[in-house]
Amino acid sequence: MPGFELFSDLERKEVNDVLDNGVLMRYGFDGMRKGHWKAKELEAELSKTFHSNYVQLVSSGTAAVSVALASAGIGAGDEVIMPTFTFVASFEAIMMLGAIPVLVDIDDTLTLDPKAVESAVTSKTKAVMLVQMCGSMGNMDALREICNTHNLIFVEDACQAIGGSYKGKPLGSIADLGCFSFDFVKTITCGEGGAVVTNNKEYYINADHFSDHGHDHIGNDRGAETHPFLGYNFRVSELNAAVGLAQVRRLPEFIDIQKRNYSIIREALSQLPEVTFRTVPEGGEESYAFLNFFLPDLDTARKVSVKFKEHGLDACFHYYDNNWHYIRKWDHLKDLKSLFPISQEVKEGLKYLQTKTFTQSDAYIARNISCLIKLSWTEEEVRARAQKMVKIIKESI
Numbered sequence: 001m002p003g004f005e006l007f008s009d010l011e012r013k014e015v016n017d018v019l020d021n022g023v024l025m026r027y028g029f030d031g032m033r034k035g036h037w038k039a040k041e042l043e044a045e046l047s048k049t050f051h052s053n054y055v056q057l058v059s060s061g062t063a064a065v066s067v068a069l070a071s072a073g074i075g076a077g078d079e080v081i082m083p084t085f086t087f088v089a090s091f092e093a094i095m096m097l098g099a100i101p102v103l104v105d106i107d108d109t110l111t112l113d114p115k116a117v118e119s120a121v122t123s124k125t126k127a128v129m130l131v132q133m134c135g136s137m138g139n140m141d142a143l144r145e146i147c148n149t150h151n152l153i154f155v156e157d158a159c160q161a162i163g164g165s166y167k168g169k170p171l172g173s174i175a176d177l178g179c180f181s182f183d184f185v186k187t188i189t190c191g192e193g194g195a196v197v198t199n200n201k202e203y204y205i206n207a208d209h210f211s212d213h214g215h216d217h218i219g220n221d222r223g224a225e226t227h228p229f230l231g232y233n234f235r236v237s238e239l240n241a242a243v244g245l246a247q248v249r250r251l252p253e254f255i256d257i258q259k260r261n262y263s264i265i266r267e268a269l270s271q272l273p274e275v276t277f278r279t280v281p282e283g284g285e286e287s288y289a290f291l292n293f294f295l296p297d298l299d300t301a302r303k304v305s306v307k308f309k310e311h312g313l314d315a316c317f318h319y320y321d322n323n324w325h326y327i328r329k330w331d332h333l334k335d336l337k338s339l340f341p342i343s344q345e346v347k348e349g350l351k352y353l354q355t356k357t358f359t360q361s362d363a364y365i366a367r368n369i370s371c372l373i374k375l376s377w378t379e380e381e382v383r384a385r386a387q388k389m390v391k392i393i394k395e396s397i
């Protein structure tokens with residue numbers, strides 16, 4: 001992560017194809033586009049990469065999560081179970097539909113604890129949203145079983161785990177619906193963009209229509225198309241799709257580089273008895289986009305995090321003290337700071353956040369350091385970096 005580090009002539013060529021004919025929109029203008037359908041081509045490519053029958057490109061990963069939930073019929077008053085450690089997009093996407101995010105504890109996989117999910121299920125629960133944080137995955141089998149038992153829709157946000165797999169299946173392709181982001185800092189990027197992947201034809205057709213104002217996309221006269229139901233505009237542009245097309249073809253190359261860099265740092269840190277690593281479920285292979293490790297306690301993690309920064313080791317995060325990915329600092333959610341009125345149902349549904357504590361999640365996130373693995377590092381740079389990290393950790397314990 002991130003793919004922009006290795007932009008090349010391949011991306012440039014795809015973008016130039018689009019600029020040559022000037023059709024920046026993914027639908028229509030058949031005569032003008034000289035055979036270039038970048039969004040359609042990218043969908044076909046993603047379908048192969050993610051072993052999924054259907055792919056709908058959209059304008060962002062956040063849009064992908066909203067579109068996925070909407071496509072499965074989730075909306076006002078429905079509860080969606082999600083983890084405390086994730087990106088803000090998870091609850092944004094749920095709340096956009098008038099549904100209620102139910103945050104539950106994570107375990108040592110750094111994502112949903114199946115036991116916490118099980119005990120959060122109510123008569124209003126409609127879906128479980130697993131967020132494959134920082135390049136790895138949750139306990140897929142246990143979560144699938146809970147969804148089957150309670151008849152819940154299983155949604156997988158694989159925005160941060162592009163290229164990882166579980167028992168040979170790409171992450172994002174395992175649940176009923178998978179969501180990807182190709183924003184500027186993801187493993188493959190198209191600037192802004194995302195995708196919903198599924199093997200369920202009905203969900204796919206819903207996603208196709210919903211992300212383009214409800215258009216049925218039958219025939220080639222946009223004005224004559226019918227609207228089987230209401231939709232919005234979450235379209236991706238041809239320019240963005242063109243960049244994504246070049247990037248997805250380079251995914252195996254990116255994953256190889258990530259794996260090399262990750263392995264060098266992991267091996268170095270493994271010499272330290274005080275350092276432990278997140279649990280990856282058996283049969284799982286990380287995407288190697290991040291290396292996550294645990295230190296003995298909060299104080300040590302704080303000390304190490306500050307020293308990493310002081311010594312120029314960028315791209316390492318201590319999410320406990322960071323506003324980005326963890327419930328502890330999401331006051332705008334807890335205080336429901338919305339520009340517009342929020343429905344009574346959602347207000348009531350979110351009251352639990354005023355008082356609920358997440359001691360189990362705190363215990364993991366407090367001790368966790370999450371380091372981004374960059375593509376542009378040379379092997380020499382990674383080795384020097386790993387030694388610096390070891391030295392700092394040793395001095396801090």
Ligand SMILES: *Cc1c(COP(=O)(O)O)cnc(C)c1O
Pocket residue numbers: 059060061062063086087089090131133157159160181182183192193194
């Ligand atoms: C990046 C990200 C998103 C949202 O993607 P955008 O394209 O930035 O909207 C959603 N979930 C997770 C876990 C992410 O990392």
